[in-house]
Amino acid sequence: MLNIALCDDTNVELARVERFTLEYPFTKVEVDTFGSGQKLLQYVAKNKTEYNIYLLDIEMADMDGISLAKKVREFDNKAVIIFVTNYDEYMPDVFKVQTFDYILKPVNKETLFEVLQRADHYLHSSHSYFEFSYERNKLIINEDEIMYFEKSGRAAHIYTETKEYKCNQTTSQILAQLDPMAFTQIHASYIINLKYVVGIKCENIMMKRIVNGEIQDTYLELPISRKYKKDFKQKMINYMRKRF
Structure with missing residues (x-):
């Protein structure tokens, strides 16, 4: 099973990516959504929740996705972090926090499924x-x-x-x-x-x-x-x- 945290401060985009993620056909998926990085971090700290995938928007007002990913890495070095962004100019920065991949907006279902399938394989594979x-x-x-x-x-x-x-x-x-x-x-x-x-x-x-x-x-x-x-x-x- 994949436990996924989605974080985006745009409600329409958050709902869209959540809908696509829940349609992922290869593994059972559970998704929690957050409208800001602070809400995500507070929820994890309060509930001791563990996610194996974080889908983070980069361009957020209160805390950008890269800063949020750095916070996540302080307590979780194993989770897969995938960024969602409008611009590929962020690519050099996203890999500084041990990023699995990034997806350009608007997110399409096929690209999301392909990245999730690779992440699924990565998380459950015994390979090195x-x-x-x-x-x-x-x-x-x-x-x-x-x-x-x-x-x-x-x-x-x-x-x-x-x-x-x-x-x-x-x-x-x-x-x-x-x-x-x-x-x-x-x-x-x-x-x-x-x-x-x-x-x-x-x-x-x-x-x-x-x-x-x-x-x-x-x-x-x-x-x-x-x-x-x-x-x-x-x-x-x-x-x-x-x-x-």
Whole structure:
């Protein structure tokens, strides 16, 4: 079940998002609505209520959504925070409070359902998550969705099924966070998720190629260095045994 707190000082928008949220079809949902950040915080403190998702409007008069999120983070580091905003100019700020995502107004049902479904999966999944910072933004993504990392100078590019991110971590820092049964280094520049491996061809690892969420007929080929080949083969065997 998802316990969701909605906070927006515009009654019409608050009612609209509440209606859409209650129509979420994949998991039972309970929703409490608040017309201000102060009311939300007072209610939580008085009733010792725990929410696993906070849907917060950014542009509120008494306390803006980002300030409210910072207050929430003082007593809850695990809840999913999703911002609703009229402007995408807030994006650099919202990720400073460990934000899951943000939705632009006017909120449409399909976008809301997609974000809630990812949040639902995040909250109830036993999978690990990769946390990183880039340009002072704090981000978190499901390890399962990461296809591979590519180091380029000081930065590392993170390729998922749908997006590309960057982080400022060393190879050793990246590996320290990842599940060693699922990820392995194959080259000075590459760390891969064994889930996406199709095979090995000469000096290259064949990876699934995914475009717009669809698996392609062609493969992505990443180089494997000789020093990593033996370890890769053993890890691949162990991974397949664990999987099947």
